[in-house]
Amino acid sequence: MRHEHYGRHFGPQREFRVPVNIVKHDESYEMLIFAPDRNKEDFKINVQGLELTISYEVKDNLNEKRNWIRQEFSKSSFHRTFMIDNTVDTENISAQYNNGILQLMLPIVPGSEKPAQEINVN
Numbered sequence: 305m306r307h308e309h310y311g312r313h314f315g316p317q318r319e320f321r322v323p324v325n326i327v328k329h330d331e332s333y334e335m336l337i338f339a340p341d342r343n344k345e346d347f348k349i350n351v352q353g354l355e356l357t358i359s360y361e362v363k364d365n366l367n368e369k370r371n372w373i374r375q376e377f378s379k380s381s382f383h384r385t386f387m388i389d390n391t392v393d394t395e396n397i398s399a400q401y402n403n404g405i406l407q408l409m410l411p412i413v414p415g416s417e418k419p420a421q422e423i424n425v426n
Contacts, residue, residue: 321382321384322337322338322339322360322380322382322384323337323338324336324337324338324384325338331411331412331414332409332410332411332412333392333409333410333412334407334408334409334410335358335386335406335407335408335410336405336406336407337358337384337405337406337407337408338404338405339360339382339404339405339406340404340405341379341404342360342379342401342404342406344401344406346360346361346362346363347359347360347399347401347406348360348361349397349399349408351388351394351397354387354388354389354390355385355386355387355388356385356386356387356388356394356397356410357383357384357385357386358383358384358385358386358406358408359381359382359383359384360381360382361381362379362380362381388410390413390416391412391413391416391417392410392411392412392413393410393411393412393413394410396411397409397410397411
């Protein structure tokens with residue numbers, strides 16, 4: 305996996321940047337997206353070329369209809385795009401949503417990673 309493109313928030317509010325952790329295992333990358341209180345059916349995960357996009361769009365305006373006494377968090381829409389490389393087996397990416405965390409497993413194509421190579425300076 306490489307760098308990230310920054311996506312924009314859907315809607316009139318300020319951009320919301322959902323936190324993401326990425327772990328590299330021997331045979332896969334694991335992405336953990338912290339997004340509590342969401343409906344798993346409303347996540348959109350898309351791979352196009354070398355771009356992996358994860359988004360969530362709030363479908364209702366429940367936050368605006370409530371008579372809030374205090375509101376320190378909201379169920380915001382988000383959009384994150386990550387650049388992946390050819391070592392990721394994009395056809396076998398899997399996702400599950402448990403306890404407020406969207407977990408993506410991105411398997412690595414066996415034998416696709418090159419070992420580290422030292423370059424001599426002449």
